[in-house]
Amino acid sequence: MPIKGPIKVTVWGENRHEQREEEVRRRYPDGMHGAIAAGLTEHLGSRVRVRTAVLDDPEHGLSDKELAETDVLTWWGHMAHEDVADEVVERVRSRVLGGMGLLVLHSGHYSKLFRSLMGTTCSLNWRDAGERELVWTVAPGHPIAEGVPRPIVIGEHETYGEPFGVPEPDELVFISSFGGGEAFRSGCCYRRGLGRIFYFSPGDQNYPVYHHPDVRRVLANAVLWAAPPAGVGEPLDNAHTPVRW
Amino acid sequence: MPIKGPIKVTVWGENRHEQREEEVRRRYPDGMHGAIAAGLTEHLGSRVRVRTAVLDDPEHGLSDKELAETDVLTWWGHMAHEDVADEVVERVRSRVLGGMGLLVLHSGHYSKLFRSLMGTTCSLNWRDAGERELVWTVAPGHPIAEGVPRPIVIGEHETYGEPFGVPEPDELVFISSFGGGEAFRSGCCYRRGLGRIFYFSPGDQNYPVYHHPDVRRVLANAVLWAAPPAGVGEPLDNAHTPVRW
Amino acid sequence: MPIKGPIKVTVWGENRHEQREEEVRRRYPDGMHGAIAAGLTEHLGSRVRVRTAVLDDPEHGLSDKELAETDVLTWWGHMAHEDVADEVVERVRSRVLGGMGLLVLHSGHYSKLFRSLMGTTCSLNWRDAGERELVWTVAPGHPIAEGVPRPIVIGEHETYGEPFGVPEPDELVFISSFGGGEAFRSGCCYRRGLGRIFYFSPGDQNYPVYHHPDVRRVLANAVLWAAPPAGVGEPLDNAHTPVRW
Amino acid sequence: MPIKGPIKVTVWGENRHEQREEEVRRRYPDGMHGAIAAGLTEHLGSRVRVRTAVLDDPEHGLSDKELAETDVLTWWGHMAHEDVADEVVERVRSRVLGGMGLLVLHSGHYSKLFRSLMGTTCSLNWRDAGERELVWTVAPGHPIAEGVPRPIVIGEHETYGEPFGVPEPDELVFISSFGGGEAFRSGCCYRRGLGRIFYFSPGDQNYPVYHHPDVRRVLANAVLWAAPPAGVGEPLDNAHTPVRW
Numbered sequence: 001m002p003i004k005g006p007i008k009v010t011v012w013g014e015n016r017h018e019q020r021e022e023e024v025r026r027r028y029p030d031g032m033h034g035a036i037a038a039g040l041t042e043h044l045g046s047r048v049r050v051r052t053a054v055l056d057d058p059e060h061g062l063s064d065k066e067l068a069e070t071d072v073l074t075w076w077g078h079m080a081h082e083d084v085a086d087e088v089v090e091r092v093r094s095r096v097l098g099g100m101g102l103l104v105l106h107s108g109h110y111s112k113l114f115r116s117l118m119g120t121t122c123s124l125n126w127r128d129a130g131e132r133e134l135v136w137t138v139a140p141g142h143p144i145a146e147g148v149p150r151p152i153v154i155g156e157h158e159t160y161g162e163p164f165g166v167p168e169p170d171e172l173v174f175i176s177s178f179g180g181g182e183a184f185r186s187g188c189c190y191r192r193g194l195g196r197i198f199y200f201s202p203g204d205q206n207y208p209v210y211h212h213p214d215v216r217r218v219l220a221n222a223v224l225w226a227a228p229p230a231g232v233g234e235p236l237d238n239a240h241t242p243v244r245w
Numbered sequence: 246m247p248i249k250g251p252i253k254v255t256v257w258g259e260n261r262h263e264q265r266e267e268e269v270r271r272r273y274p275d276g277m278h279g280a281i282a283a284g285l286t287e288h289l290g291s292r293v294r295v296r297t298a299v300l301d302d303p304e305h306g307l308s309d310k311e312l313a314e315t316d317v318l319t320w321w322g323h324m325a326h327e328d329v330a331d332e333v334v335e336r337v338r339s340r341v342l343g344g345m346g347l348l349v350l351h352s353g354h355y356s357k358l359f360r361s362l363m364g365t366t367c368s369l370n371w372r373d374a375g376e377r378e379l380v381w382t383v384a385p386g387h388p389i390a391e392g393v394p395r396p397i398v399i400g401e402h403e404t405y406g407e408p409f410g411v412p413e414p415d416e417l418v419f420i421s422s423f424g425g426g427e428a429f430r431s432g433c434c435y436r437r438g439l440g441r442i443f444y445f446s447p448g449d450q451n452y453p454v455y456h457h458p459d460v461r462r463v464l465a466n467a468v469l470w471a472a473p474p475a476g477v478g479e480p481l482d483n484a485h486t487p488v489r490w
Numbered sequence: 491m492p493i494k495g496p497i498k499v500t501v502w503g504e505n506r507h508e509q510r511e512e513e514v515r516r517r518y519p520d521g522m523h524g525a526i527a528a529g530l531t532e533h534l535g536s537r538v539r540v541r542t543a544v545l546d547d548p549e550h551g552l553s554d555k556e557l558a559e560t561d562v563l564t565w566w567g568h569m570a571h572e573d574v575a576d577e578v579v580e581r582v583r584s585r586v587l588g589g590m591g592l593l594v595l596h597s598g599h600y601s602k603l604f605r606s607l608m609g610t611t612c613s614l615n616w617r618d619a620g621e622r623e624l625v626w627t628v629a630p631g632h633p634i635a636e637g638v639p640r641p642i643v644i645g646e647h648e649t650y651g652e653p654f655g656v657p658e659p660d661e662l663v664f665i666s667s668f669g670g671g672e673a674f675r676s677g678c679c680y681r682r683g684l685g686r687i688f689y690f691s692p693g694d695q696n697y698p699v700y701h702h703p704d705v706r707r708v709l710a711n712a713v714l715w716a717a718p719p720a721g722v723g724e725p726l727d728n729a730h731t732p733v734r735w
Numbered sequence: 736m737p738i739k740g741p742i743k744v745t746v747w748g749e750n751r752h753e754q755r756e757e758e759v760r761r762r763y764p765d766g767m768h769g770a771i772a773a774g775l776t777e778h779l780g781s782r783v784r785v786r787t788a789v790l791d792d793p794e795h796g797l798s799d800k801e802l803a804e805t806d807v808l809t810w811w812g813h814m815a816h817e818d819v820a821d822e823v824v825e826r827v828r829s830r831v832l833g834g835m836g837l838l839v840l841h842s843g844h845y846s847k848l849f850r851s852l853m854g855t856t857c858s859l860n861w862r863d864a865g866e867r868e869l870v871w872t873v874a875p876g877h878p879i880a881e882g883v884p885r886p887i888v889i890g891e892h893e894t895y896g897e898p899f900g901v902p903e904p905d906e907l908v909f910i911s912s913f914g915g916g917e918a919f920r921s922g923c924c925y926r927r928g929l930g931r932i933f934y935f936s937p938g939d940q941n942y943p944v945y946h947h948p949d950v951r952r953v954l955a956n957a958v959l960w961a962a963p964p965a966g967v968g969e970p971l972d973n974a975h976t977p978v979r980w
Contacts, residue, residue: 194631
């Protein structure tokens with residue numbers, strides 16, 4: 001049973017690099033969140049209704065009311081992970097467990113949110129040398145890989161390397177190689193509670209990755225994949241109440 | 246490369262039911278932790294060196310020094326999950342990610358420790374009606390199932406039911422049925438960081454489950470399985486330092 | 491991208507018990523395949539176009555042409571597994587790997603087709619004692635479990651028991667308990683090549699299981715889940731040609 | 736319970752390139768199987784007892800008697816997959832399902848044996864351009880990765896590329912990058928029946944990969960990992976007999 005009406009997406013951005021670094025602002029005049037949102041609308045049109053929210057919004061733009069209107073949340077953060085309120089992290093986490101889809105992007109691997117959902121360090125190796133990244137599909141039947149070239153060629157990007165400190169993905173969709181020789185599990189699916197989580201590593205602030213048509217295609221596919229079939233659910237928390245899920 | 250010398254096991258018990266309820270004390274005169282420890286020694290002899298620790302010990306008996314001397318930790322808690330200090334939970338968690346084996350027992354599913362490692366609610370359904378539990382092996386080649394009867398018959402036990410709010414196990418070893426008709430994933434393996442985690446559901450304080458020879462056999466097998474091949478490692482935390490694992 | 495138009499389903503039945511045993515014929519006047527087909531149409535209406543095919547049809551009703559018109563195939567067989575031509579098995583297998591969805595039902599676990607796709611014995615324990623089967627959802631967020639009661643109650647059924655000689659499922663959706671105490675992984679998902687496979691154990695010829703509304707619901711959900719997003723693809727065989735998938 | 740006495744390893748080689756191509760013979764004067772066997776003995780000494788067998792041996796050196804004396808089998812084949820008798824393939828397969836460990840090497844991905852155990856095409860992309868391969872550990876806690884440098888550097892090798900047509904590994908241990916940009920899942924673990932299977936892609940006949948100390952280390956680790964804890968078991972076939980595993 002597909003969701004009635006458009007999928008409601010909240011694109012969340014830390015929006016600090018954009019504020020502080022002119023070069024990032026020039027690359028992303030509407031913020032990185034703006035570019036991500038534009039890419040989703042470009043690919044999905046009336047199938048989605050996209051809003052953006054940023055760290056500096058009241059409650060980071062992630063109030064109970066706003067989350068109750070979100071089928072899928074995308075998360076980009078980097079320099080200000082610690083500024084995200086624990087209470088909001090827990091609120092979002094319980095929503096994911098209750099069915100809200102979540103896309104964790106690039107340096108979002110180190111967000112409180114992703115770490116609390118994975119339970120592991122979520123650490124990785126990295127090096128910024130503007131190397132070419134090639135993103136290879138390992139699961140050709142997976143909906144997130146639909147229509148995606150093999151490989152996606154990202155001319156210049158930050159390099160991520162293994163070991164990536166996450167649980168073994170429930171489904172591995174992409175692995176990347178980098179000009180300097182690294183290899184990395186760049187597209188990882190997780191099922192947690194009633195929710196679906198997709199981690200996708202391309203997307204550093206110093207490169208125009210979110211303007212890349214193939215990256216946009218992946219994100220659009222991932223929104224469709226992560227959307228809860230029955231629409232927005234209730235949050236699932238650890239309260240010791242009878243289990244209703 | 247097997248561990249040199251005996252595997253160092255810390256059997257951790259909440260030890261509250263034993264203090265407060267005469268019936269539990271009669272069932273477990275040395276505490277539930279005492280019975281678990283005795284079972285391990287009974288099966289593994291000189292292959293292990295077992296100590297016990299309880300909630301009321303200084304630092305819950307889980308100081309840095311004590312953890313640095315622990316290859317495998319077993320965890321039983323129920324009524325006092327909230328009394329376990331967050332700092333200790335985080336300390337233990339980083340040890341598991343660094344390679345320490347962990348056995349989470351019965352109501353320990355709702356411990357802060359297990360929930361923080363799983364990232365999910367870890368909730369389940371339950372009913373205490375003294376029903377028969379049958380524990381069936383689904384992974385006959387798994388070392389934890391070695392020498393275990395099919396099924397293990399536990400005459401009377403608390404009933405656990407699905408859905409069990411955990412990530413899909415990396416390996417499912419046992420599923421149980423109960424007299425009242427429930428079915429439950431009773432033996433679940435997880436790999437997290439460098440560590441191995443085994444959840445095993447039999448073990449309620451109101452039943453003499455830890456005197457059961459087959460349950461003891463499972464726990465002994467699980468200690469061997471969870472022991473880190475290279476011995477005690479360093480804790481792995483989320484600090485933003487270069488990745489050395 | 492959903493399939494354009496209705497999902498094309500072929501319900502395949504061995505149709506031997508129905509021919510030879512009056513009692514089965516009385517239970518399933520249109521054959522077991524007829525009941526399965528009726529259940530799919532009942533739940534999915536115009537979203538599917540269902541045909542049936544049986545062992546005694548030319549090429550078992552599974553010619554290249556017929557398979558090229560099949561998005562999802564359901565498979566029930568029992569007493570005549572060996573009568574299925576190897577050539578047809580291989581033809582169907584290459585279609586599954588090329589993207590065709592497959593539902594393997596009950597005793598179909600021992601079909602040449604399922605065994606060749608799994609690579610294992612696919613053996614299990616069984617006993618026919620007309621016991622109650624309860625089917626419990628372990629993956630509440632899975633689309634196959636949508637709208638399914640917890641548990642499904644099947645008043646009388648053949649008993650299946652572990653160990654079930656299959657690879658660990660990519661997703662486990664259901665586990666069952668039986669009146670006699672057995673527990674069994676009754677709903678298992680696999681991804682193989684571009685195709686999706688769902689094994690569902692309820693469905694013995696001696697019980698009216700395919701008239702059960704909840705069982706019908708599961709099968710209808712599974713058809714939606716298994717349907718290839720991009721519609722019918724080409725078969726994938728082991729020929730040593732360049733890889734085009 | 737570790738195996739009593741040394742682990743009995745059979746290193747199986749097709750041994751056709753060595754016979755027909757002088758250059759391969761010069762690279763591997765004792766055959767590729769000879770080099771693999773030497774590497775295992777070098778690392779494991781008295782912990783293993785290694786024999787070799789080749790395609791041209793009677794019954795390919797894989798008679799019932801010989802398999803009954805084999806804890807772990809390694810398999811390298813390439814140009815003569817079709818010359819391996821179906822009967823022997825089935826015999827070996829039933830041994831793996833009965834508990835014998837199996838290491839499938841490089842072009843062995845296309846062997847009848849591996850394909851029949853996986854159930855999929857096992858196809859991949861490839862190109863021989865003498866490129867550098869880097870083998871990265873993604874599962875640092877896995878025993879097969881113990882003591883292995885990150886990355887293993889193989890100066891020149893054949894290039895393998897995704898998509899690799901196998902079931903999702905039960906554990907992914909290594910991924911490789913190649914000089915030309917490809918990325919590949921180069922170390923994959925499977926559990927099938929009572930047996931453990933490890934696929935490792937480095938090892939082309941045109942490069943001296945089996946003289947590489949790190950590759951030898953991986954193979955030695957994998958033999959220890961794949962060895963059945965309880966020693967050689969009985970074959971498990973598809974015969975419709977009561978299930979005894």
